[in-house]
Amino acid sequence: xxxxxxxxxxxxxxxxxxxxxxxxxxxxxxxxxxxxxxxxxxxxxxxxxxxxxxxxxxxxxxxxxxxxxxxxxxxxxxxxxxxxxxxxxxxxxxxxxxxxxxxxxxxxxxxxxxxxxxxxxxxxxxxxxxxxxxxxxxxxxxxxxxxxxxxxxxxxxxxxxxxxxxxxxxxxxxxxxxxxxxxxxxxxxxxxxxxxxxxxxxxxxxxxxxxxxxxxxxxxxxxxxxxxxxxxxxxxxxxxxxxxxxxxxxxxxxxxxxxxxxxxxxxxxxxxxxxxxxxxxxxxxxxxxxxxxxxxxxxxxxxxxxxxxxxxxxxxxxxxxxxxxxxxxxxxxxxxxxxxxxxxxxxxxxxxxxxxxxxxxxxxxxxxxxxxxxxxxxxxxxxxxxxxxxxxxxxxxxxxxxxxxxxxxxxxxxxxxxxxxxxxxxxxxxxxxxxxxxxxxxxxxxxxxxxxxxxxxxxxxxxxxxxxxxxxxxxxxxxxxxxxxxxxxxxxxxxxxxxxxxxxxxxxxxxxxxxxxxxxxxxxxxxxxxxxxxxxxxxxxxxxxxxxxxxxxxxxxxxxxxxxxxxxxxxxxxxxxxxxxxxxxxxxxxxxxxxxxxxxxxxxxxxxxxxxxxxxxxxxxxxxxxxxxxxxxxxxxxxxxxxxxxxxxxxxxxxxxxxxxxxxxxxxxxxxxxxxxxxxxxxxxxxxxxxxxxxxxxxxxxxxxxxxxxxxxxxxxxxxxxxxxxxxx
Numbered sequence: 001x002x003x004x005x006x007x008x009x010x011x012x013x014x015x016x017x018x019x020x021x022x023x024x025x026x027x028x029x030x031x032x033x034x035x036x037x038x039x040x041x042x043x044x045x046x047x048x049x050x051x052x053x054x055x056x057x058x059x060x061x062x063x064x065x066x067x068x069x070x071x072x073x074x075x076x077x078x079x080x081x082x083x084x085x086x087x088x089x090x091x092x093x094x095x096x097x098x099x100x101x102x103x104x105x106x107x108x109x110x111x112x113x114x115x116x117x118x119x120x121x122x123x124x125x126x127x128x129x130x131x132x133x134x135x136x137x138x139x140x141x142x143x144x145x146x147x148x149x150x151x152x153x154x155x156x157x158x159x160x161x162x163x164x165x166x167x168x169x170x171x172x173x174x175x176x177x178x179x180x181x182x183x184x185x186x187x188x189x190x191x192x193x194x195x196x197x198x199x200x201x202x203x204x205x206x207x208x209x210x211x212x213x214x215x216x217x218x219x220x221x222x223x224x225x226x227x228x229x230x231x232x233x234x235x236x237x238x239x240x241x242x243x244x245x246x247x248x249x250x251x252x253x254x255x256x257x258x259x260x261x262x263x264x265x266x267x268x269x270x271x272x273x274x275x276x277x278x279x280x281x282x283x284x285x286x287x288x289x290x291x292x293x294x295x296x297x298x299x300x301x302x303x304x305x306x307x308x309x310x311x312x313x314x315x316x317x318x319x320x321x322x323x324x325x326x327x328x329x330x331x332x333x334x335x336x337x338x339x340x341x342x343x344x345x346x347x348x349x350x351x352x353x354x355x356x357x358x359x360x361x362x363x364x365x366x367x368x369x370x371x372x373x374x375x376x377x378x379x380x381x382x383x384x385x386x387x388x389x390x391x392x393x394x395x396x397x398x399x400x401x402x403x404x405x406x407x408x409x410x411x412x413x414x415x416x417x418x419x420x421x422x423x424x425x426x427x428x429x430x431x432x433x434x435x436x437x438x439x440x441x442x443x444x445x446x447x448x449x450x451x452x453x454x455x456x457x458x459x460x461x462x463x464x465x466x467x468x469x470x471x472x473x474x475x476x477x478x479x480x481x482x483x484x485x486x487x488x489x490x491x492x493x494x495x496x497x498x499x500x501x502x503x504x505x506x507x508x509x510x511x512x513x514x515x516x517x518x519x520x521x522x523x524x525x526x527x528x529x530x531x532x533x534x535x536x537x538x539x540x541x542x543x544x545x546x547x548x549x550x551x552x553x554x555x556x557x558x559x560x561x562x563x564x565x566x567x568x569x570x571x572x573x574x575x576x577x578x579x580x581x582x583x584x585x586x587x588x589x590x591x592x593x594x595x596x597x598x599x600x601x602x603x604x605x606x607x608x609x610x611x612x613x614x615x616x617x618x619x620x621x622x623x624x625x626x627x628x629x630x631x632x633x634x635x636x637x638x639x640x641x642x643x644x645x646x647x648x649x650x651x652x653x654x655x656x657x658x659x660x661x662x663x664x665x666x667x668x669x670x671x672x673x674x675x676x677x678x679x680x681x682x683x684x685x686x687x688x689x690x691x692x693x694x695x696x697x698x699x700x701x702x703x704x705x706x707x708x709x710x711x712x713x714x715x716x717x718x719x720x721x722x723x724x725x726x727x728x729x
Contacts, residue, residue, distance in 0.1 A: 143169025409474025
């Protein structure tokens with residue numbers, strides 16, 4: 001790992017594990033991109049920029065028609081002075097003009113990685129783990145200073161990028177666009193991979209060939225959204241799960257984003273990612289600074305699988321923080337699909353007792369415990385215990401459950417307020433709204449204005465009061481409504497378009513305060529499931545409720561797609577009742593268990609209604625998961641079969657010490673005259689011998705990976721197999 005500056009060539013060579021990234025200062029201070037790909041020992045610029053006289057490409061120097069910003073790969077492009085591609089940034093001056101011209105001013109290289117003020121980001125624990133390059137670009141007319149930040153990691157094929165804007169001039173500047181990364185590829189022969197979907201249908205894989213023009217995914221909803229995850233990848237056309245070049249981009253942010261790919265006229269591709277410019281502006285007075293969130297860029301020469309494993313390892317060890325980062329997560333029982341709003345203290349205790357008898361470790365009380373919350377029409381914001389449902393108070397219920405040896409968790413939706421609530425009646429101006437416009441509701445609720453400190457302080461105080469009142473060890477943080485009427489009563493007119501980003505800064509402030517105050521509480525993020533499954537959330541909360549859809553077959557695709565960038569230990573996955581409440585599908589309890597065991601195992605059904613046979617199956621699932629939990633949650637993940645392309649799904653987890661592997665196989669629909677099926681494993685040690693615990697068979701790792709294992713004949717739909725492989729000494 002190193003960052004090298006060649007002063008003669010004015011060339012920067014960034015070297016992370018297995019990857020190189022090169023850029024160069026050319027002519028009168030323009031910063032250009034040269035290379036990103038497989039690691040190069042010594043980059044001597046074998047691919048210099050080619051200067052060609054192109055029609056309709058303007059020239060800074062009228063005497064040299066070969067040099068144009070329109071035809072060279074710029075590292076952080078602007079707009080208005082020659083480059084017609086999508087800009088990475090744009091400003092507006094007090095005279096209304098939007099032209100700027102950034103040139104290289106200085107740079108510095110140092111060990112380690114600094115925190116980003118008020119924003120989530122990857123980190124290092126020791127300075128030697130990474131090196132950082134800061135390149136300052138400067139516009140002499142406006143006094144705008146722009147610092148590009150690059151960090152390369154010693155142990156990961158990852159480079160992070162962000163940008164800091166500083167107004168060192170005398171006049172106000174308005175940022176209209178402030179993306180975090182832009183990369184110009186000198187080729188167009190790529191496929192674009194995105195994760196798209198909807199509520200209860202998150203993270204569908206979409207792969208398509210690049211074509212001339214713009215292709216993009218974005219969110220304008222005030223959240224990273226289930227519609228488009230803030231992740232994209234460029235892939236060579238021949239790239240597969242295990243072979244070919246892949247370039248991954250992931251935005252460490254939980255609000256509006258843009259990921260844009262434009263194929264340009266001369267066979268080049270520009271990829272840019274960052275804050276969505278739509279409805280965004282930021283007012284920079286003299287001496288003020290604006291920091292963009294971070295983009296994590298990962299390169300793989302060995303397909304999607306290696307890219308994903310880099311993201312998984314980096315996020316699990318250098319994005320997630322706190323005591324739960326390296327701690328096995330508890331098996332939980334959540335009462336939501338068991339009772340919805342209709343419960344009382346005795347019913348809660350009965351479910352918890354049944355969970356304890358079956359080996360579960362945590363009971364989670366979901367929505368409905370506060371205010372007068374008998375449905376979703378009231379009481380959000382009124383975080384006081386409902387004495388009708390819990391007449392002895394929350395502390396007594398918690399004591400009764402923890403006394404039986406179970407941990408206790410609780411649900412909140414802190415960012416929202418019901419119009420029918422004491423909080424809203426007292427503070428109707430505390431919500432996002434625009435004067436004289438109707439206030440649109442979603443799920444009968446409005447969005448609190450977290451750009452206001454008093455609102456943030458109220459949330460911190462309310463949650464702290466509940467968490468301090470009893471022995472609570474888990475908090476599920478939900479968010480079930482996207483932003484409309486995005487305005488703040490506390491901001492002046494010139495700053496109204498800052499509201500959505502200021503909201504996110506307020507949310508991050510609240511989460512930082514609460515996770516610091518309660519380090520022994522396991523926080524789980526949720527947004528109607530996977531509506532805000534992004535690296536920004538993982539920085540504060542080490543796991544996410546992956547989807548409100550608990551159907552096992554649906555979850556095959558949802559969890560497979562989510563694993564493109566996010567580690568299985570971050571995925572909450574529950575066994576629920578059948579017919580499934582979302583899609584009405586009936587699947588075997590064994591299959592539901594095997595799918596849920598492929599992440600953080602939980603149950604979400606009325607355990608008191610199970611038959612004796614079902615209870616025994618659940619008890620066995622819980623017991624099995626405890627034996628393989630460490631491998632599932634902290635092992636290396638391999639995808640074997642893609643449910644988006646086949647009638648099957650399969651994946652493998654390999655323990656950190658390599659002594660255990662766990663493989664799940666899932667066959668969706670039964671077919672007549674089906675062929676004999678052979679499953680090839682991944683990630684095993686070819687020189688080792690393994691015992692398959694479920695069958696007692698012993699095979700070599702090479703045999704299982706290269707020849708494979710003949711699967712037993714199975715009749716019926718939605719069936720699964722689980723293989724636990726232990727190395728034979």
